[in-house]
Amino acid sequence: MAKKGRENTEEFDDSRQNEQDDIYDIHQAALRERPLPEEGTEIGPWWLYAIILTTFAFGFFYAGFYFGEFNYQPHQLYLTQTESEAEIEQVELxxxxxxxxxxxxxxxxxxxxxxxxxxxxxxxxxxxxxxxxxxxxxxxxxxxxxxxxxxxxxxxxxxxxxxxxxxxxxxxxxxxxxxxxxxxxxxxxxxxxxxxxxxxxxxxxxxxxxxxxxxxxxxxx
Amino acid sequence: MKVRKFDSAAERRNFIDRDSSKVLLSFFTSGMIWLLIGSTLAIIASFKLHLPNFLGDISWLTFGRVRPLHLNTMVYGWASMTGAGVALWLLTRTLRIVIPIQKTILTGLVIWNIGLTIGSFQILGGYSRGMEWLEIPFSSAILMVVGLVPLLIASLTMLGNRASKHLYISVYYIIAAFVWIFALLLVAYVPDFDTTVQGGMNWWYAHNALGLWFTPICLAAAYYLIPKVTGRPIYSYSLSLLGFWTLALFYNWNGFHHLIGGPVPTWATTISIAASVMMIIPVVTVAVNHHLTVVGVFKRVINSPTLRFVVFGAMSYTFVSLQGSLQALRNVNEVIHFTHYVIAHAHIGMYAFVTMVLFGSMYYIMPRITGNEWQSKSRIKWHFWLSAVGIILYIVALQIGGIWQGFLMNDPDIPFLEIVEKMKPFLESRSVAAILLTTGHIIFAYSYFKIIKRDSSEKSKIVTQNFGD
Structure with missing residues (x-):
């Protein structure tokens, strides 16, 4: 990635900005601009990866735990997960x-x-x-x-x-x-x-x- | 294609910027007018919530029509048009190429504006589709889609003919946004969904319109403007890519978390909640990347008119997304669902993030495409502080009120009307915030129309240049 960026440094470079500016009527805003710096190649702090892994783990466990049954039935989670069938039948009204x-x-x-x-x-x-x-x-x-x-x-x-x-x-x-x-x-x-x-x-x-x-x-x- | 030679990067930038000025100014001016219309509607809608009789006798100014119209003008008028302009400008800069098919793009914008105007009257007249974010009927929405087509063609053409080999991260986001918005509109308008599936589609669309259309454009702007103004390189290219691809992977699963407790299959909401939590990955990655870029040069951020807005927006993005991941969890959602809290959450996304980044981008772009300078430092200051204080007041009032409202509503012994009464001070604070924000918009509009009008007096050339903006 660093190499890719470097190919273009010449084009990002403003150093050739010259005295002929008035001829081209370059306005202030374009002149005072800083070149876009080439991106860094850091790999990031370790705790970022810790957060990513934790999030992955949480996401998968959450999805697995509350998935319910894969069908068209709406909203069965609260019945099947919070009370077992047996418990429901025991309640005799x-x-x-x-x-x-x-x-x-x-x-x-x-x-x-x-x-x-x-x-x-x-x-x-x-x-x-x-x-x-x-x-x-x-x-x-x-x-x-x-x-x-x-x-x-x-x-x-x-x-x-x-x-x-x-x-x-x-x-x-x-x-x-x-x-x-x-x-x-x-x-x-x-x-x-x-x-x-x-x-x-x-x-x-x-x-x-x-x-x-x-x-x-x-x-x- | 004719190859032009430039003696300096500044000269090339100048040429490209001036070449795009007609297109971009059309987009920005349209956006600006819709912003003022949308702000007026926002004030009317907000006052109706604590003064229910206010304008209550006129059917087309009732809450059920004014509030959806506020949303639609802001989303499809202000944010989409300005966002499209910013996106095009970012492409000219990062791909180093002028905007192609300019006439077609301008015609498209006219059609888009006509579509949105007709759609607005349809909503006021009571012909809404009755789905949030999709109120505009098919007949006028199709015009807006037609207006978007030239943008997709132009952006892909620019990508194909680009003069730079390296793809800056902003390009990923923008090209993706132009492609995604068509996928979203296709699903939202073409198939004839009904009942529960329609509800699911509705929220899939609404959530993705924010996440796959506005978010990418605004992140692209932040990724470009932060290093541009501070002169510091983006901390890590690999992290930028990780952020982009994880956003692409997780975002579009999120919409169903709006239907928690609704009549949809359990697995659908569960997957959506898991994906909402997964959004922590792209958000934290982007946040780290932005933060580690500006760390140490924060003074420059405060001083630069552009970065003040953009960094405020980038910080709001982190905040709103982490809040979103948290509130998707069933236990939290149980409390905040159907309360004012969620309205505030949406406004952190659309205002504190999207709108602030767009403001910041315009502060950077306008001097370049017009060749004029912003003429008043104090107007920029007033605009920033009115917007910032306004939106913070909005968020704090409605989110605190909303959480309280949620707990009260979950207690069946408390009569509903008592809760309505208790929410009044929070709703009044929202109206105060609406007035602050609108005042800021009027000041910004004034600055904007001043800078378009050619004024070459020397005095006006010193406002922003000291900051490298």
Whole structure:
């Protein structure tokens, strides 16, 4: 490298700057410039290499340790690395705890945290037969969704509830039903997971959303 | 190609500098106008954060439009145009060759300016793409890309026809920057990404625009100007190369660290964090190389208008990069993500580093390409101190406030509005900083337009020459 640089020292050299400057009208700024010095060839202090090696080591260990699995799954690190599978399974939630969890995650956006819904759009879950009555009908609303106009305690609603059957398991459907039937002032029986399973067996082939009239005809007659 | 004979290096330099003056002045003047526009937008945006009703009734002056426009005018107007000018000048100097295809380059600059102007109105009108750094819609961004093409052609032609055999380190950085910016824009605008992948692409682009476009140009300027003004050789050529290649190797992995906690695969963020930490290697290498070059001649650095800015910038580069490596780590990111801290971090990069180096380079280049001298020492002084104090106030206020904000936000018992209220003094300090910085820019603009206007009075010829600038 030093040699390469030296070939050019002549061109970097300003010593031939001469008296004829005025002829070429060289201006002040160009004249007063120092030549660009040829680069040094030092190899650098030892601690620089220590820093480089340490950084390399840290980088590789970090990448290796937190790599996770090489797939499309988002953001699994915190689950797989901080708690083992076994630990997660050991935590057995009661039906009410699981139900409260699901309700907060899935249902409360529309039906509100207090279960009272929104007038005209999202039906209340308080003191209504849809919740406290026929268990299969309630499961059907959650699993396949519901649309159409209905009236509860003098208030009418015209909403469109999506089907949740694909997103939440039977166990979770039973849990959230139990939670709703025992919250917001409701006080009805727990829902065993078997009730949800028997609904799935009967209506397993169904893909359409329930319409209010059709729903009531199917379950109440 | 016609070979010209020169009696002295000074004569050759003079010839080349004067030959490039039209192109460079066009780039610098465009950049200067965008700088003033961008500064005004910055003040409006900053005041809105503590006076939310300020200009709140006019839809096209709402925060969501003014702040992205501030970013775009500064990035694609001020920093890119001035940076491109500085890069071209460095190539003429290090390769000892005049700028080719000057008319095409100038036409390109006009198209670029038109594209950015249309893009600005599109952003104000609400037609933003909604991605940070990529708000300008395809229709006008394509004009800016067209404006960049002649620069790539010119730089490669200059490299091919160069008169010097030895490749100074600045050449590596500049040629790489011109090639990389096209790769970045291609990925950002051509494929139709959506959802999570779009977010990933967005931050890959935004981070690389800083690291693979502005950083190389500014490092190239520092590598050239420091030895030029101090007369001391760059400490080590091998370390320069090590710094360049490790930057090239590690930088473009970094963008995903913006998505820590987001819905992207774990391995993607992890690799990005590791690469962000690896950035310590090029940064420390460059820092050692620069520091060991100026050690012992620091007085000259303080006295020289050029080096004052450039060395301030080079020191900020070290600081901002080490900070970046640290804050990419998950535990740190947990606190500072989504706080004012990150905004300040970005400004250390784009202002304390990039803008300061560009200011310093312009102080060196302007007397050479115009043949005039800077006419007021005190204006240079005021410009430097307003910029330096302004940006330091900005950084200290927002980073201290930001860290506090981060801890408060991580505590779910504290209501969000209470935190907003607590941040007010820090945001007000930012507005003070914005006014200081803008005042500095206005002073600089005044000096700039003074030096372009031909003035050959003897009195004006003594401002910077004592320092070898």
């Amino acid at each position: 009661t039906q009410m705890e699981l139900g409260e969890n699901i309700y907060g995650r899935v249902c409360s956006t529309c039906h509100q945290a207090n279960g009272e819904g929104v007038e005209g759009a999202f039906p209340t879950l308080v003191d209504t037969d849809y919740v406290n009555g026929n268990v299969s009908r309630f499961a059907g609303i959650i699993i396949h969704g519901l649309y159409g106009e209905l009236e509860i305690n003098g208030v009418s609603y015209n909403g469109n509830m999506p089907a949740w059957g694909e997103q939440i398991s039977d166990k979770e459907v039973a849990a959230v039903m139990t939670y709703v039937r025992n919250s917001f002032g409701n006080n009805s029986s727990d829902v065993p997971i078997d009730s949800v399973k028997s609904y799935r067996e009967t209506f397993g082939d169904r893909t359409a959303q329930w319409e209010v009239g059709e729903l009531n005809d199917t379950f109440l007659n």
